Amino acid sequence: MKIGVVTFPGTLDDRDAARAVRHAGGESVALWHNDADLHGVDAVILPGGFSYGDYLRCGAISRFSPVMEPIIKAAQGGMPLLGICNGFQVLAEAHLIPGALTRNHELHFLCRDQKLTIENTNTAWTSSFTQGQEILIPLKNGEGAYMCDDETLAMLEGEGRIIARYVGENPNGSRNLIAGITNERGNIVGLMPHPEHAIDSLTGPSADGLGFFTSVLKALVK
């Protein structure tokens, strides 16, 4: 199975995401922001970083990169798409998922090991987990507060589209402790914390993050 990992100018966690794909047993394919096609990949990851230096708004410029056109089209057709951190911001800017990410409520960049509960295991990226499973993966961002209007929030809650929630004190001011959400179909997931940094307890706080990558490989086999 081939998983594309996109590099925009200023992307930082692309090599980490590619490593996570390999650890999970997949083949990672590097996609450049200027690519016009997806080189036959079966799924795509938009990794973390500061694409275009977060100029204007996080993700606002990357959303218009040439590679986004085929990605949006494929994802609308059901291709699994995961946006991590800055990738989540790109998904929001591209309106592939609702809401927006704003500055952390304490106005600092925050890097820490964060507990999450997995609340929806029916998406392409979360099926390896069990409902309610608690996992520990790094959280690191300056603009990670998930915001949306009350109506959207009620819809996300009502439809079970919140895939992961922060445990304990709210780290960044996200509404309803939201760490990640999915689209209606369950193929697109936006996630603020970083599962690609938790694939091995040698370099991360745990190996809990690997589940996101094994999930998508499973989903593709089906």
Add this chain to the structure above:
Amino acid sequence: MSLDTVSKAQANPDSSQPFAELGLKPDEYARIKEILGRRPTSSELAMYSVMWSEHCSYKSSKVHLKQFGDKAVKTDALLVGIGENAGVVDVGQGYAVTFKIESHNHPSFIEPYQGAATGVGGIVRDILTMGARPIAVMDPLRFGPADAADTRRVLPGIVAGVGGYGNCLGLPNIGGEVVFDETYLGNPLVNALCVGVMKHSDIKLAKAAGAGNLVVLYGAKTGGDGIGGVSVLASETFESKGPAKRPAVQVGDPFVEKVLIECSLEIFAEDLVVGIQDLGGAGLSCATSELASGGSGGMKVQLDKVPLRDPSLSPEEILMSESQERMCAIVEPSKIARFLEICEKWDVTVTVIGEVTDGNHLEITWNGELIVDVPPRTVAHDGPVYNRPLAQPAYIDAVAKEIIKVPLPTTADEIKATVLKLAATPNLADKSWVTDQYDRYVQGNSIQSQPDDSGMVRIDETTHLGVAVATDANANWSYLNPYEGAKLALAEAARNIATAGAKPLAVTNCLNFGSPEDPGVMWQFAESVRGLADGCLEMGLPVTGGNVSFYNQTGAVAILPTPVIGVLGVIDDVRTRTPMSFDRAGLDLYLLGETENDLAGSEWAYMHNQRGGIAPTADLQREMRLIDLLVAGRTKKIFSAAHDLSQGGLAATLTEMVLRYNTGATVQLDNVGLSLLSETPGRVVVAIDPAQTAALTSEAASQKIALTKIGTTGGDSLVINDAKISLVELRKAHTETFPKLFG
């Protein structure tokens, strides 16, 4: 203003020039005239003024720094030594590692965020320039008292700047220091270290060889920021009056630098450059003169081709600008097309601004008119050298006579109160408020970071080869005895590498001092350099490079002598490192090394406003045996944990160990007050499985290191004799200090 050209300088030899405003002394100006056989043009004057500044020329420190060469360790591990942008060390398996530390103290006081951010940016470019991929940063920081108003101004900005720039570059921040002392009020220290890795064959040097090769400027456009940063800002003391120096601070854009890094690495991978130099302090003046004098000797540059952010800049300003995120490469004509193509891929601005020539002339033109014609070596390397007067300051003998009188706890209540007080004091308190603003995970190779003794990164995923880096300074000891202080800082940094089981390999340094024009400060500096050079020779560790920061002084008050020593170590398999603490009950705790009455310069004495006494004497032979013991303990799998003792003594070490994995300990100490608070160097606490007792005893005996069993692990408290401190209250004391102070 009309253009000053070489022909005008010849025609009007007596025009008065503002050399003093540019920071040059009358005799230095006279020397320039002597070199050129005429008055310099205004552009030449600008170049000499920045390149002959203290910051660039090391004119006050050179005579002392020579010792690093004279006392150099003979080693095959050093692939590139002092003099290049950064030293390069062989770490085995075909890998070479480069690392260096630099100061950005003065800009960070004026403009904390940008000063700190561009400090990170500058050192990262130095590492990149060697041909290496930057893989980690560290940042030793020093501030005035934690509760001082100005500390609240500079600390949050500096921390945000270090994080803002480093995080955006995708470099894990794997350690550093945060230290408070009155003397840093008005003179905060921002030192930044970067580590990079490459294959041996990828090493690049700053030389412009081969007449006809092209001089290529790429990266950000040149603006009016940072003009005179090195000469006006970094080479003078701060006075309370005088004009604001804000415009002299550079403004960074980490996104541009991130793209520049990736673009440069792609260029290096295709072997497209003959030589390369980053533009840091002194900007184009430095890059052109250093490249030319490192290569064929000559260069022609068309300065009007330099892409500008501000088209109104004069040639003098362009030569002095310290705009960030710029690189200068020497490229063979046959390779320029591919070079331009890669820059285009990354949207990096690139311009051919000149060519390499034979001979000894650096010629710079502005719209066809010759405005600079100098022998490049005279700009880059033949600056003034001062043998400044030095004299042992009077305080040295006075403080040596002082007897430290501090309360030493004996009862359970006193022990508990003392441990909690130390855990909470700003110098020893938990630094998560700072380090949580830094990305420690990016690149996915971080094995250790704060609060571990050293930062450690994996450099090969297949073989598990890794490197460890630690930085240390103990300014209290350096104040009492700068010679021993430097040796002790070296020993501590090396020990911090070894506790994880890595083997120390090489040294870098950032020497932060007051004004070199004060003979007492100059003596502190000379003694520190002598101590460090002697120490490195004795320990067999080569000095790969470093940085001197003088003029950290406000009025008559100089900072404590603060030589920050960075040590790089190598570990063959990061999976086998010894962790800094234990996560299970039933292990035995031992103290390696003997405890003497070393309260002079200790944190406990500092907390009682006492800064006298006699600093410990470094016993480097014993330190080396201790390092061997620590490395053997790792390879023979004897240790479950090992943690260094330094500031705050055993009390601080035990606090950090029990809180790390939330596993308590019970210890029994004789002479409990001194045992907890003395800071005798060369000590480490190790945890072992009881089954390893014989192995530990035998290793310690063969290395002649004193071994004392002090207790066992387990429980939810730190129990010291009959004092019981719950981990909950200890953690509260340790962690609430920074959020309370800084929000």
